[in-house]
Amino acid sequence: MSEHELRVSKIRNGTVIDHVRAGQALNVLAILGIDGSDGEAVSVGMNVPSDRMGQKDIVKVEGRELSQDEVDVLSLIAPDATINIVRDYEVVEKHRLERPDEVVGVLSCPNRNCISTEDEPVDSKFAVLPDGVRCEYCDTIVRDDIAAHISVE
Numbered sequence: 161m162s163e164h165e166l167r168v169s170k171i172r173n174g175t176v177i178d179h180v181r182a183g184q185a186l187n188v189l190a191i192l193g194i195d196g197s198d199g200e201a202v203s204v205g206m207n208v209p210s211d212r213m214g215q216k217d218i219v220k221v222e223g224r225e226l227s228q229d230e231v232d233v234l235s236l237i238a239p240d241a242t243i244n245i246v247r248d249y250e251v252v253e254k255h256r257l258e259r260p261d262e263v264v265g266v267l268s269c270p271n272r273n274c275i276s277t278e279d280e281p282v283d284s285k286f287a288v289l290p291d292g293v294r295c296e297y298c299d300t301i302v303r304d305d306i307a308a309h310i311s312v313e
């Protein structure tokens with residue numbers, strides 16, 4: 161790649177979340193709890209040309225690796241993403257995301273009458289669909305803006 165094409169600079173140590181669906185980069189930041197207040201260096205590319213996807217988003221977080229919970233939630237909004245662990249400028253690990261069949265206790269149901277959102281000590285439970293998630297208790301389907309229903313720290 162020529163110097164003229166490099167849109168987001170390389171990182172030294174940290175995580176590159178690549179091949180994120182165009183338009184989802186800000187949701188990736190939300191899932192990771194990144195709002196800039198921690199002082200970590202974060203680069204975001206949006207609508208970057210991609211051979212595989214036409215356009216993609218990309219998020220690079222310096223000095224941070226991801227937890228399994230974060231990776232599970234990411235798989236819902238960025239199913240084609242690649243997680244690259246970078247150490248000393250080299251990609252030392254590359255993982256494709258795997259969509260779980262079910263997510264428990266990660267999202268909250270938008271139905272206020274759902275048993276999982278009442279005072280009962282019931283964890284939310286959603287079946288993962290190709291294009292969204294479905295509450296196992298009340299069958300409410302969330303397709304758009306899944307990130308708005310995330311309840312993990």
Ligand code: CTP
Nearest residue numbers: 169170171172176178220242244246249250251
């Ligand atoms: N990257 C980075 N900083 C580094 C090394 C890599 O930001 N020090 C980024 C690259 O810019 C790229 C991603 O991490 O967006 C993956 O790097 P690499 O595996 O080298 O690229 P590709 O082979 O193109 O990856 P893939 O096959 O997954 O598309």
Ligand code: ZN
Nearest residue numbers: 269274295298
């Ligand atoms: Zn529900």
